[in-house]
Amino acid sequence: MKLFQCSNCNNPVYFENTSCEKCGNGLGYLHEDEKIISFPINSLPVANPVNKGQALLYCANYELDACNWLVIAEGENTYCEACSTNHMIPDLSYPENKLDWQKIEAAKRRLFYSLHKLKLPIKFIIDDAPFNLSFDFLASDPNDPNSVKTGHNNGLITLNIQEANAAHREYIKEQLSERYRTLLGHFRHEVGHFYWDVLIKNNPQNLKEFRALFGDDREDYGEALQKHYKNGAPDNWRDNYISSYATMHAWEDWAETWAHYLHLMDVLETSFNFGLTLDPEISKVPNLRVACDFDPYDGADMRKIIKHYLPLTYSINSLNRSMGHADAYPFILSEPVIKKLNFIHKVVHL
Template sequence: MKIFQCSNCNNPIYFENTSCEKCGNSLGYLNESEEMLSFNKEKKPHLNDTGLTYCANFNNDACNWLVGIDSESVYCEACATNHMIPNISIPENKLDWQKIEAAKRRLFYSLHKLNLPTQFVIEGEPLKLTFDFLAPLANDPDAVKTGHSNGLITLNIQEANAAHREYIKEQLQERYRTLLGHFRHEVGHFYWDVLIKPNEEILKEFRTLFGDDTQDYGEALQKHYKNGAPSNWREHYISSYATMHAWEDWAETWSHYMHMMDMLETSYNFGLEIDPELKKVSSLDVSCDFDPYDGAKMDKIIKHYLPLTYVLNSLNRSMGHADAYPFILSEPVIQKLTFIHKVVNRKN
């Protein structure tokens, strides 16, 4: 992600900020231009002659994006994709939903950088990315399952609760589980439907790398949870869950592609250079001096990403945390990432 400054006082700010801690101005993000704009806190944005106002979810402390005052929707492009949200009159639901919306805006930032639209027409039928954020039922807490179906992504809002998420992570023996990770994984299923499935040539190449997508998904799911992943899964897959079905291998790898692009863009904007005090390990000496979204080749991206994960994990360990990126990029995984990179850029 880019890094931002208050346009009034140049104070460094975060993507999620709604006000500047230095000058006190209100802040709003304009996705079209990838800018964080600053406004007098006593005035609404459109009163500053910008023709802009806040997304309607700003009033729920759930969005800091800007929309045109003449826009057809009172919601920004990220919030406009919501089909259902939980009952936010319940304080716990509202807090969870606010966290979910914050993660979703980061997803939409990346989709914008990748030039990926969220509405398509496939074989004459419209397909639109939409979201249901649902609270579990008191008498059936397992009724709400996170997943994707025909463009609709459903997310159990309990995933916004760190304690619940950590519990599920331990139950499933996962090494990584975040809200943003959920979004990136599930949106991968959506883009399989629009980028892979309709194109016979691309689908054939997909099957060579990821396997047979026509395999019965329900049977594959049962088999995975009964037998687990093969012992050598790290040689061919980014995660154990990716071994379950070709669709999940794609979605897991897609999410890591988005992780990779976002972290490298952040490193580029910070001017990060890695020059460790290690003897005879020149492969770790890199300068993140390029924007990965600007036509970079995958071999260059991988060359810079691997040292970055080593630094990131080392910093986390210095703070007593687990590795932020506890994954291995084997050669087959790199081939899959390269395929995704090609498909995305082919679309553009």
């Protein structure tokens, strides 16, 4: 992700900030122009510094402490692009639901940042019918914790809001022997299913290449799911897959790899904007010496991206271990996985 600063006092700020800690100005994110706008607190609407003829207001979900994006004051939609995709949200009269939902919306906005950088639309016409990205954020029945399952169906992504609860998420992570489980990871995975329908399903050439790399999508999904949870992943899964779950079905291999594609693009863009250079005090390992001197969204080839990403993961993991945390990126990018990432990179930029 880019770095942001208050346009009033130049103080560095985060993507999620609604106010500047240094000068006290209000802050809002202008999605179309990838800018943080600074303005005197309580002075909305404000003039759009990019288009002087527009006045800007916060997205309607700002009033619920769930969004810091700006919208055109006289526009038809009072919700920003990210919030307008909500089909259903949980009952916010329960404080725990509201807190979970706020965390979910924060993660979703980071997803939309990446989609915008990749120039990926969220609305399509397929077979003469609308095919749009939308979200249901639902709470499980207290008597049936499995009543809401996270998944994707025909453009609609459902997320169990318990995934916003760190204790619950860690419990599921341990139960499933996962090495990584985050809200942002869920979004990146599930949106991969959406873009499989858009980029692969109805494109004969892409579908042919997909099947050569990921396997046959026509395999019965229900049977594959039962087999996976009964037998687990094969012992040598790391040779060809990014995760054990990716071995379950070609669709899941695609979605898992897609999520990692978004991971590496965002990490590398952040490193570029920080001007990171790695020159470790370790002898005879020249491939750890890299300068993150390019924006991965500007058309770099995947081999160059991977060459810079791998040393970054080693450094990030080392920093995490220094703080007593688990590895931030506990994965191995084998050659078959890199080929899958390269395919995704290609179809995204077609």
